[in-house]
Amino acid sequence: MNAELLAMLGGSMPGASSRRENEPKTILSFKAGKMIAERQPSGKYMVTPDQRRGTLEVNWTASSSSSSAGVLKLEWKDRRTRAVVETFPIFPEDDCTYSKVDTGPGREKDRVYLLQYGNASERRIFFWMQEKEEGNQDEEFCIKINTFMADPEEAAAAATGKPKKEKTESKKKSEKSSDADASTGQIQSSELQAIMQGLNTSAGGEGNAAPSPGQVDALSSILGNLGIPQNTNASASTASGNTDDATAPAGSGGLTLSDLQGAMAGLATTSPTSAASASIQAPGPNLADVATSENVIESGILENEEVKQKLIELLPENQRTEEHLMENLRSPQVRQCLASLSAALCDEGMDGFNSILANFSLRPEDGAIAMMSGNPIQAFLDCVLKSVQREKEEEGKNDDAEMK
Amino acid sequence: MSSNWCTIESDPAVFSSLIESFGVKNAQLTELYSLDEGTLLSLNESYGKIHGLVFLFKWQGNEATDETDRVSDEDAPEDLFFSRQMITNACATQALLSILLNAKATDDGSDEDNTGAVSLGEILSTLKSFTASFPPDLKGEAIGASDEIREAHNSFARKEAFLVDENKKRIATKDDEVFHFIAYVPHSNGIVYELDGLQNGPINVGSFDNTMELDNGMGDLPWLTVACAAIQKRIEKYQSSEIKFNLMALTQDRRNYIQSKIKAMLEAGLSESDEAISALNMDLMHEEEQRKQWEIENERRRHNYLPFCMELIRALAKSGNLQECTRKAREKTNASGYRGI
DSSP, rough: OOOHHHOOOOOOOHHHHHHHOOOEEEEEEEEEEOOOOOOOOSOOOEEEESSSSSEEEEEEETTTEEEEEEEEEEEEEEEEEOOOEEEEEEEEGOOOEEEOOOOOOTTTTOOOEEETTTOOOOOOEEEEEEEOOOOTTHHHHHHHHHHHHHOHHHHHHHHHOOOOOOOOHHHHHHHHHHSOOOOOOOHHHHHHHHHHHHHHHTTTTTSSSOOOOOHHHHHHHHHHHHHHHOOOOOOOHHHHHHHGGGGSTTTTTOHHHHHHHHOOOOOOOOOOGGGGGGOOOOOOOHHHHHHHHHHHHTGGGGGGGHHHHHHHSSGGGGGGGHHHHHHHHHHHHHHHHHHHHHHHHHHHSSSSHEEEEEEEEGGGGGGGGHHHHTHHHHHHHHHHHHHHHHHHHHHHHHHHHHHO | OOOOOOOBOOOHHHHHHHHHHHHBSSEEEEOOOSHHHHHHHHHHHSOOEEEEEEEEEEOOTTTTHGGGOOOTTOOOOOOSOOOOOOOOHHHHHHHHHHTTTSEESSSSSOOTOOOOOOEEHHHHHHHHHHEEEEEEEEEEEEEEEEHHHHHHHHHTOGGGGSSSSSSGGOOTTSSSSOEEEEEEOOOTSSSSEEEOOTSSSSEEEEOOOOOGGGGGGTHHHHHHHHHHHHHHHHHTTTTTTTOEEEEEEOOOOOOHHHHHHHHHHHHHOOOOOHHHHHHHHHHHHHHHHHHHHHHHHHHHHSSHHHHHHHHHHHHHHHTTTTHOOOOOOOHHHHHOOOOOO
């Protein structure tokens, strides 16, 4: 529910208004996937990765009134369809932060980032990195995004060179909010209150009623056209609290975006638990670390004659002895092969993964769960486990058949 | 010349086997861990004949600007074999050929006078005479066009190539390690030349006294000293950065050298049981052992381990140990910090 609303609110702005603005300029972009936060009956949120390959873009659209004013949007695009799936408008007063998520002990390899709206907002979006990190890339993106979000002038500077378009409609709009500060086009919170109240009434009161699509669109368009910093006050209260503030003077006790959202959808105030509950897994581990000679010895599989013989048969022609078996297990060549296998499984585009599975008669559906969590190596291991299980069952059946 | 040349591992076992696959006899590679006099003396002593040095270092794209002071020798002798490198991945083979085709060689494998001459074999002898009058770039083209040489080179290709789609191979960026090989050879005119396929011609790095006879024990020390001084200068240039480099010597096959020494001693009247001869026999045994080990390693390099690895993983799965091994692996990775795949 929460996710749907966020998506609707963040969704593409009504065509008319966006066309009036100047063209957006992408000032940062990298490959990332988004994540789905689902509210559980317990009230906690379960965060799972959306497996679609995507791009996170930071776009700056300057307003025609001033080159340093404009809208910053984070947009998530589906790389396959090339469509923008989600848009998050960000204003400095939102106090948004973009930071790395600690997904818990043993999960240091996760590259999960969180875009969190500040002021005790419920609004948060998780992303997971989809491109191989070069140097300190992740960290650098983090710094850049936070900079752009906090300081529109930085974003504007990053987008310099962009031509401006004079549009009469946008001029009209800034004239409309005449009691607003002309340079920033600020709307009084009282105006916003009034709009919201109107919407609220038609929604049939505060709280748990789902907003009708029409209302959300209206709100979306208001938010979209705002393109301005908002007065904010930390307040996670529900609608009733907001209506009390209606008569407060501008500049104090203003509305927060989260208040609006809360009013519209009656969002639960229970915060999702930390991403430690996330079901995503880090891709890995490297198979060369799984099948080390120590692990193999400890597992005792070499005490099984059949296993030993099978392995010996697969050694280089002149090394098919027990003695050479151990040397080979420890050899850099075996380690390299396992590492290459791991890399091929994780190779973007799935070709490596699919061809390996095909080559060894493994069924992709056996590893579907791990695949969806973004871990092709675990998926591969799951496929092997299932395949081996089936083999055992077959052998069991055959034994039974023979006994009869 | 669009046929593919693969990258190969730089290791004496690989290179020795590589040149053998070209048809070369009585030659091998050995690794040098230091440039000091002691090492050179020992090298001389152990191998008898050193044909050239191969210096391997990390190639910096902007090297060209540093090299303006190093003019290639326009007056380089006609009979000095120098070829321009035409193919990136072939640079190891290129360096080895630079030495082999300049080395004291025999065609028929005979070395009656125990000079340590290398036996080039048919492929390389033909290449040498065929390209004798070619300019450097044409010499390079000829090497690149040789099917036998390319096939031999590729048979030592790094095995991971097969798992990754050809088209998806990453293009080397400045952060990738691209290694470059340079050869140092002595010439009969008493000059040591640096042969770098990416330069326009051979580079004179110093002269040495080549009038010494083989028997006085100095052997190749004079020219080696000059070559090492040049290499030392290079190393110093890279001192500030974390440069990896390797140094190998292309020498006579040590087993042959030892055998010729034993033969000489027997002819001089020593008996088989003589201490000196026993010691040499021990050395010979040691060399043979090493060759056997090299062959095993090379066999592993050529082997496709994928079925073996799959069977290993299946066996772990079947015995119920896979989860445990995976858990241990994760722990290990986390303990040692992020390690990308």
